[in-house]
Amino acid sequence: MSDNFRTIATFWMPVEAQLAKQLVEAEGIPSVLQGYETVSSDWLLGNAIGGIQLQVPEHRMQQAMSALSEAGSFGKRSLLEPAMPTDHELETDGIDNDQDPIEDEPLTPQTGREAQIDRFYKSSIVSWVFFPFSIYSLYVFLRIKIDDQPISPAYEHRLWMGAWMQLPSLILVLLILRLWLIQFFGG
DSSP states (O other), rough: OOOOOEEEEESHHHHHHHHHHHHHHHHOOEEEEEEEHHHHHHHGHHHHSSSSEEEEEEGGHHHHHHHHHHHHETTETTTOOOOOOOOHHTSSSSSSSSHHHHHHSSSOOOHHHHHHHHHHHHHHHTTTTTTTHHHHHHHHHHHHHHHHOOHHHHHHHHHHHHHHHHHHHHHHHHHHHHHHHHHHHHH
């Protein structure tokens, strides 16, 4: 008989892989976790190497798979299923689904005006780090307010949140402008 090791399961989380390895070894089946150290030290590489592979001798594959299957499910999932929640689990995870409609709307720009609001909101955030963006944000805000197209509630909310973020920057710009005018024109 050959002792070629074959992969019987792939895991993305080191803890799940170690648990499965211990279950298989409890049945007296030697096993190896291929890629365990790599994923444990840098989990971003897990996708590049194909995850953590539980390998057993080829002639004991069926016995090892039945050991994992007999272990049943821990919590809501079997060890042989991927660790992704099902739609039913997502719907019944205890979160109140009667949330504010603003939160439920997807924020993907549908019109040019919504794309402008999206740009304004993002530039308002960036202006806290890079001050010149506040001037651009003010320009975009004025263009949005001059236009009379309707806005969805989610984008209206986003517009005013960006405006509130711009308020301190606007006050700072006005103070600097005032100081500059006083310095050059003797105010």
